[in-house]
Amino acid sequence: MEADTTAGKWYAPAAGRTTVGEWAEQWYTAGLSGWKPKTRHTYRSILDRLVVPALGHVQLIQLRPIQVREWVGDMAGRVGAEQVRQGYRLLSQVMASAVDNDMIPVSPCRGVRLPRTPQGEPHILTIDEVTRLADACEPGDRVLVLLLAYGGLRIGEALPLRRRHLDVDGGRVVVEFAVTELPGGPVIDTPKDHQRRELLVPAFVVEAVRRYLATVPDGPEVFVFPGRQKHTAARQQSYSGFRRRFRRAVAEVGLNDVTPHDLRATHASWVADSRGVMTAARRLGHANASVTTRHYARPIDERDAQVARHLDDLGAGRRSGTRRARKHRKGKS
Structure with missing residues (x-):
């Protein structure tokens, strides 16, 4: 313990016994003043629906990456991919703050593969x-x-x-x-x-x-x-x-x-x-x-074809110039 303290690696056991739910609530309260109303509403909803019911009872020091992966897998079977990603990102913020405040030595939110969300393309009008x-x-x-x-x-x-x-x-x-x-x-x-x-x-x-x-x-x-x-x-x-x-x-x-x-x-x-x-x-x-x-921004219809035609014209001009130069050299010889 003395060696860990000297190296900055020792953490008070009492700090780690704080539960995920208790720390998440403290983290949320501390951040309220800096968030917009929609952000406050979104974070509150994610904590209450996804994070606290599943992991709120677990002590910070006991939460392991394997548990986080299992939690993500369980969410993937119940909610959409975007909600899974939101839940994981929020838990990652909560656990990162626990590391920053010397509650735990390292975050358990690592090495987790998240589901991909389909990217809908905006409809670009003329x-x-x-x-x-x-x-x-x-x-x-x-x-x-x-x-x-x-x-x-x-x-x-x-x-x-x-x-x-x-x-x-x-x-x-x-x-x-x-x-x-x-x-x-x-x-x-x-x-x-x-x-x-x-x-x-x-x-x-x-x-x-x-x-x-x-x-x-x-x-x-x-x-x-x-x-x-x-x-x-x-x-x-x-x-x-x-x-x-x-x-x-x-x-x-x-x-x-x-x-x-x-x-x-x-x-x-x-x-x-x-x-x-x-x-x-x-x-x-x-x-x-x-x-x-x-x-937001997407290529305008026909613009790629216009670029290709322009490059083709440039290439055609270069090829024509090369052929003329060759004929000129042959004529001089």
């Missing part, structure tokens, strides 16, 4: 499809669709926009808040990564916004997209209501499997194709461009 979709919507929803497609906003960022966030004269949209739908009701907070950003939008979108704002009450704090009922007019409209109307418009114009989130991916693809991934990442509010390419 400009014509977005135009037809927007025209199939009523005025407020039409402006919302245009802001999603030509501004790249998240639907949760567009719904809580207030009049002061729309600079019509400057053609600018300020993204300052985001709304999250939780079981207890909607919660307005800062956007993901707490990033406030300003976006310039095309002139025709600005004009559509200008005409629509003439139908919305004055006042800088008035919601641009208020609730549809009298008792909800003082707050932003719900996502569920917009989604129902959006689905009807999608069906009306003959599109399939298009969601409001696809409009954000469409914007990312348009911008990345014309101005590069870094510009697309900035407009979407991503600190890392890899997030943009992994989840």
Whole structure:
């Protein structure tokens, strides 16, 4: 024990006897102030449904990698792959904090193979499809669709926009808040990564916004997209209501499997194709461009074929030049 203490490897037995459930609760309480409401809700749900019922009674010092692997295998038979991955990632955070606080020498969350989640591809729309979709919507929803497609906003960022966030004269949209739908009701907070950003939008979108704002009450704090009922007019409209109307418009114009989130991916693809991934990442509010390419931006249809034809033209020109040079050398000899 003295040697381990000198080497920094000794841990008080009482610390290790703390159970996973007790430490998870302490870890959760300590992190509450730094998490967004949706994160708090998600972590609480995962702990209560997946972690604590299965492992909460186990002492930290007694939890072994084999038990964690068995727990992951049991979850895989009951819940989807994404929930399995969420549960394991959260347990890994809890156990890493136990290591950092000298409760245990090493985390048991290691060497575990997690199930893969199917990666759904976003539906990237053409400009014509977005135009037809927007025209199939009523005025407020039409402006919302245009802001999603030509501004790249998240639907949760567009719904809580207030009049002061729309600079019509400057053609600018300020993204300052985001709304999250939780079981207890909607919660307005800062956007993901707490990033406030300003976006310039095309002139025709600005004009559509200008005409629509003439139908919305004055006042800088008035919601641009208020609730549809009298008792909800003082707050932003719900996502569920917009989604129902959006689905009807999608069906009306003959599109399939298009969601409001696809409009954000469409914007990312348009911008990345014309101005590069870094510009697309900035407009979407991503600190890392890899997030943009992994989840949003996709190659524009026919663009790969255009690149191949361009390279073929370059190669053909090079081959023609080589043949002319050879003929020239032969003629001189």
